[in-house]
Amino acid sequence: MTGRKLLMTFPVTATSHTLADYRARGGYAALAKALHHMSPEDVTKEVTASGLQGRGGANFPAGRKWSVVHLNDGQPHYLCANADEGEPGTFKDRWILEHAPHLLLESMLIASYALQVRNAFVYIRGEFDLPYRRLAAAVEEAYAAGYFGERILGTEFACDVVVYRGAGSYVCGEASALITSIEGKRGYPRNRPPRLTVRGLYQQPTVINNVETLSNIAGIITHGAEAFKQVGTPKNAGTRLISISGHINRPGVYEVECGYPWAKFLYEDCGGILNGRTLKCVIPGGISTKVLTRDEVEKLTLDQKALEAAGSSLGSGGMIVIAEGTCMVRLLQVMLRFYHHESCGQCTPCRDGMGWLHRIIDRIVAGEGRPEDIERMYEISAANDGTTICGMGDAAGYATVGILNKYRDEFEHYIEHKRSKFAGNLEAIAHA
C-alpha cells in the first residue's frame, strides 16, 4: 500500500464512472454543502488553508491562484480544467477522466461557485477517446440531473461547461496556449504579465487548474482543510497520482501519500525492476524534470520538497524507470526529437535551439559526433533558459542538462568510439 488515499478510494467496476455510482459514494454532497452553507470566499479560504498545490507540474498553490480573481468586479470569469495530458510519461489524469469524471465535474462546479464562473471548460487532448466519451457522457448526466445550467440545486448559481477537444499539440497543455486554443486559434503561448488570472480567456480573469488539482476540491470541502492537511507532509499536503512506466514490473497509476518512501514504492508496490535488472535512474515527473540516479532515488521520499532539494521535481507525476544497461544517449535522442517536433515555433531560441539539439544528438547516434558537441548542447540549453515565452524551451534544456551532468561519460564514449557504451536498443532485455 502506498499510504492514505483521497481520490482512488473506490473499486473500479463497469459502472463506477456513472452518476448513479458516484452519488451512491456520496457524490455531489460537497457541492450542496458549498452552495447552501458557504460563501464563495469561504470556499477559496478553505482551499487556501488546505495547502493544495498544483498537480500539473508547477506545484503552484491553488488557493493563491484563486485569490487573484476579484469577486463582484462585474466581469465574466472563466475556469478551465487542464486535461491536455501530454507530458511524456504522464497518464494519471486519464484515470480520473475514465473512472471518476463526476469527481472532476463536481469539483469544477465548486470552483466555479467560488470564482463566480458562468462558463467552465475542460480542455482535453484530442487523442483521448475513451476519456472524452466518459467525460462527455458524465456532462450530459450532470446536466440532466440539474447540476449544470440555471438555478443549480435551487440557488441563484448558474454554470455551463464545455468539453473542448484539442487536436494534437503538446504546447497546448501550457496554460496560455490552452486558452489561445480555446479561442479558436493556433495554440501559441502568450507573454505574461498580465497573468491569466487577470487577463486570460477572451481577455477576462481565468483560472486554469490541472484535472487532479481540481479533483481534490470536493474532498477538501467535504472533510475540511484540516483533514486534507493531515495527509502527506507539512510542506506537501495530500497525495499525488503517480503514473509509473518504463522498466518496471507493475506499471500503472498509483495514488501515493506525499512523503512515502520512494524505494518502497518501486521495489514493493510496483514489483521492482523489469526482468530482474537493477535500477539505473528515474525521470521523476515527466521528461522535463531532471533525472535522478539510483543512489539519489533510494534515499528520497515522494514529496515535492524532497525532490526539489535533490535538484528535481515531482512535476506531473509521470515517473519513468530506467534499468541499468540503458543508453542515455539514445534516450536523450528520443526526448530531443519530441521537443523539436512540439516546438510551436514562436520564439527563436526554442524554434532553432530544439532543431540544433535534435541534429546534434542524431549526429552523435549516427557515429558522427564531434568532441565539441557536448559543450554545444550545454550552450544551447543555457540560451533557452528564460528566453522564451513559455516554459517548454527551459524544460527541454533542463532535461538535456540533467542527463549530460550525470551521464557525460556515455556521451564522450559514444563520440569517441562511434557507438553506444551499451548494446542494443532502449529495452531492458532479460540477462546481465
Add this chain to the structure above:
Amino acid sequence: MKHLVPEFEKLKARFPAGFESSLVLPCLRRLQEERGYVSDADIDALAAYLGVPRMQIEEVLSFYTQLRREPIGRWHVQTCRNVSCSMRGSARLLTHLEKRLGVAIGETTPDGRFTLSTVECLGSCGTAPVVMVNDTYHENMSPERLDALLEGLA
C-alpha cells in the same frame, strides 16, 4: 457542411455568446470525421458560417497534427515512439509494421487501406507500447498482437 449546422448550433449554445471563433476547432474536428480530411469547400463554408477569416481556419489546420487537408488510408495506424514506448519495444513494432504493410512511415498502402505514422506520447505509457488505429488505443502491443489486429481491419 449544411447538414451539420443543427449540431454546431447546439454546441454554440453552451459557449459564452459572441465568441463564435471558439467553434473553429470543434467544427473542424467534426468536418474531418465526414470524409477523413478538411476540404477547401469546408473551409469556405465554415468561414462564412462562423464569420471568421479564412486565414484563421487555415492557420488552425496547419498547426494541429490531428487535422488533415488530404485524404489518408481507411485505417490510420499511429505508433507511439516516445520514451516509455521506446523502452518497451516500439522500434520493433515499427520495423514489423513497415515490413508487413510494405510502406515507410508517412505512406499509405496502394490499396488505400492503411496509412502508417508515428505519433508523440499518447498518455498511455503504463501500457506501452501503444498503437492508435483511427480513434482507438491498442495497448501492450507486440508484433503478434499487431498481426491479429491488422487482420481484423478490412
